Amino acid sequence: DAKTTQPNSMESNEEEPVHLPCNHSTISGTDYIHWYRQLPSQGPEYVIHGLTSNVNNRMASLAIAEDRKSSTLILHRATLRDAAVYYCTPQSNYKLTFGKGTLLTVNP
């Protein structure tokens, strides 16, 4: 299974953009890159996913490096409700492999 590396924690101010990085240098060519987040005392929640091209949805944007060894989740305007643990996870054969994730703190 592909391994991912993310910062343990990051901090942001409300209304500012946040860039959450992830390294996945061992990802295979057919694995999708998924991002989930987990709010306190809740199950993980799907955020976005992509394969090679950058992706946008109502929650966030995903920028994928050309060599696919890294990606960045972009929250355009952080809110207090975005405070959570963010997981970058490769998807292989329908399986997700979760690492430790990044704890995002949003300051008012």
Next chain:
Amino acid sequence: DAGVIQSPRHEVTEMGQEVTLRCKPISGHDYLFWYRQTMMRGLELLIYFNNNVPIDDSGMPEDRFSAKMPNASFSTLKIQPSEPRDSAVYFCASSFSSSSYEQYFGPGTRLTVT
């Protein structure tokens, strides 16, 4: 849709007892996943089903754990006998193969084995 439903939400039991966790996936979803989350090991995939058939159970820790999916709307995860090290939050998730494979997680069952 009500989302993925899990029961019970909390379970406290004594070592040696049998524990059964239940999951109702989102209607129409054909994949079902069971995960376990602990502080030490994070979020681990235990087993997943496709069209009610177990596909990969390589994450099931040992023979004390078993999972079934008798129909498309119900799955169970059983631990017999339970041990204190099984204490964790157990999540069920479902997904639809014809979409982009995002998984929808339930609220989890917090299991405490004393």
